[in-house]
Amino acid sequence: MNIERQNLSVGGIDVEVVRKPIKNLHLGVYPPSGRVRVAVPPSVNDEAIRLAVVTRMGWIKRQRNKFEEQARQSARAYVSGETHYYFGVPYRMRLVRKSGGSMVSVAGDRIELSVPANADRxxxxxxxxxxxxxxxxxxxxxxxxxxxxxxxxxxxxxxxxxxxxxxxxxxxxxxxxxxxxxxxxxxxxxxxxxxxxxxxxxxxxxxxxxxxxxxxxxxxxxxxxxxxxxxxxxxxxxxxxxxx
CATH class of the missing domain: 3.30.2010.10 (Metalloproteases ("zincins"), catalytic domain)
Known part of the structure; x- marks a missing residue:
């Protein structure tokens, strides 16, 4: 499949353009930062793409605002007390240092991470x-x-x-x-x-x-x-x- 990529700036927004063998123009806005991507047939020119983005600018901004409000996890250190999600359920981590290799287990509302005593982050x-x-x-x-x-x-x-x-x-x-x-x-x-x-x-x-x-x-x-x-x-x- 022949795919061409380029970047356009439309109204102060960076737009990723992907040209590939498809029939219609598709515009998407993706989390977490509101990346704007437009997939188009090879025959669609830059002006048509700009017009499509400008026409949907209100929707693009609303999507970006939603992503800015989305919850984010802090950086993980893999230590006791942290919350880690496991198939949609939050668990508290318990870090155990002991001899031997590493092991992870789940019990109740806890995830236990066992690692050697000198294991770094x-x-x-x-x-x-x-x-x-x-x-x-x-x-x-x-x-x-x-x-x-x-x-x-x-x-x-x-x-x-x-x-x-x-x-x-x-x-x-x-x-x-x-x-x-x-x-x-x-x-x-x-x-x-x-x-x-x-x-x-x-x-x-x-x-x-x-x-x-x-x-x-x-x-x-x-x-x-x-x-x-x-x-x-x-x-x-x-x-x-x-x-x-």
Missing amino acids: DFRERAFQRWQRDRLRERVEPLVGHWSETLGVQRPKAGIKRMRTKWGSCNPIGGRVWINLEMAKKPPACLDYLVCHELAHFIERSHGDRFIALLDRYLPNWRTLRDELNREPLAHEEWSAGLA
Whole structure:
């Protein structure tokens, strides 16, 4: 797929422009900073893009204001007393230093992180994120199987990685779906929506009417789940949602 990218300034707002083989213009505003992205067919010129952005400037500003008000987590030190989200539920962390390797367990309203006595902050983060990755994969694999069968597409391979601009991504040609590690913090229903969203792209690559019709048919409450995901507390890092 031929994709061209450029940046335009419209009314003091930086706009990311993506030209690719699609039929219609699609404009989106993404958290946390209100990044504006316009996807257009290759034939659409810069003036048409500027007009589309100016026409929807009021909506863009309202979306940006909502993101500014969204809750954000402080930087994590992975020490006792911190709150960490695990599939949408807040838990208090208890840090235990002992000999041996690292381990994470959940009991009641606590997440216990056990690490060697000399483990620094980066070691604790890596240990905790390995655990998050494993738990997320356990949930992703059945969902990929379910939605592959439901949508009638060949089951792709699923990977977990940290992404700075999207909750998930896919490569239909390569048969691969990627899920943002941050989804280990989000409610299970939002993860279900995300996997459905990405696998629907194996049928329709754009976010056009056909794609929306697929979500409406197979996951009628997808808009509610999308909005819930976008309202979830953002990590200290600059994450943003790249979903329709």
